Amino acid sequence: xxxxxxxxxxxxKVLRKNNIEFESIDxxxxxxxxxxxxxxxxEKGSWKISINFPNNxxxxxxxxxxxxxxxxxxxxFNSGSICFNVLNEEWKPIYTANHIIETFIPQLLTYPNPDDxxxxxxxxxxKLNPNQFNxxxxxxxxxxxxxx
Numbered sequence: 001x002x003x004x005x006x007x008x009x010x011x012x013k014v015l016r017k018n019n020i021e022f023e024s025i026d027x028x029x030x031x032x033x034x035x036x037x038x039x040x041x042x043e044k045g046s047w048k049i050s051i052n053f054p055n056n057x058x059x060x061x062x063x064x065x066x067x068x069x070x071x072x073x074x075x076x077f078n079s080g081s082i083c084f085n086v087l088n089e090e091w092k093p094i095y096t097a098n099h100i101i102e103t104f105i106p107q108l109l110t111y112p113n114p115d116d117x118x119x120x121x122x123x124x125x126x127k128l129n130p131n132q133f134n135x136x137x138x139x140x141x142x143x144x145x146x147x148x
Contacts, residue, residue: 004057011097020101024093028053031067037106039129040068041137045070048065049105051097061091064100071140072124083118092143 007026012030015022022032029052036042048067053062064087066080067096074083086095086104117123125133 004055007058014098034105037110040110041134042109045141054092058093061087071122071137072115073117073119073126076118083116
């Protein structure tokens with residue numbers, strides 16, 4: 001087993017230990033459910049995300065995407081792609097899947113960056129009318145919960 005696979009297996013052990021439920025899709029990809037952080041408009045929502053570990057993990061960051069629709073300035077509504085510096089530019093090999101699920105994604109949801117949006121409409125609304133933005137997020141969470 002190469003070092004990358006060993007590291008992924010270790011990351012998965014930590015997720016299990018921390019009671020984070022995930023599903024292995026293949027040797028490089030997992031999916032899990034993340035819940036919206038408290039005291040944010042995302043608080044009552046939950047989303048399925050995909051984490052794809054590259055062959056040279058942990059020296060390169062995993063590819064992460066939302067599989068469920070989410071309205072957020074830094075997440076493409078249609079594809080679920082994420083624009084987040086810590087994943088794209090500031091990744092360090094000490095980071096783990098646990099960091100992604102318990103720290104990075106909650107930070108992204110808590111502190112959107114409307115100045116670097118993937119969802120331009122969400123970025124504009126967040127900057128111009130934060131209360132309306134929060135209402136849109138909550139309405140989309142409610143609509144999604146009806147579909148599940």
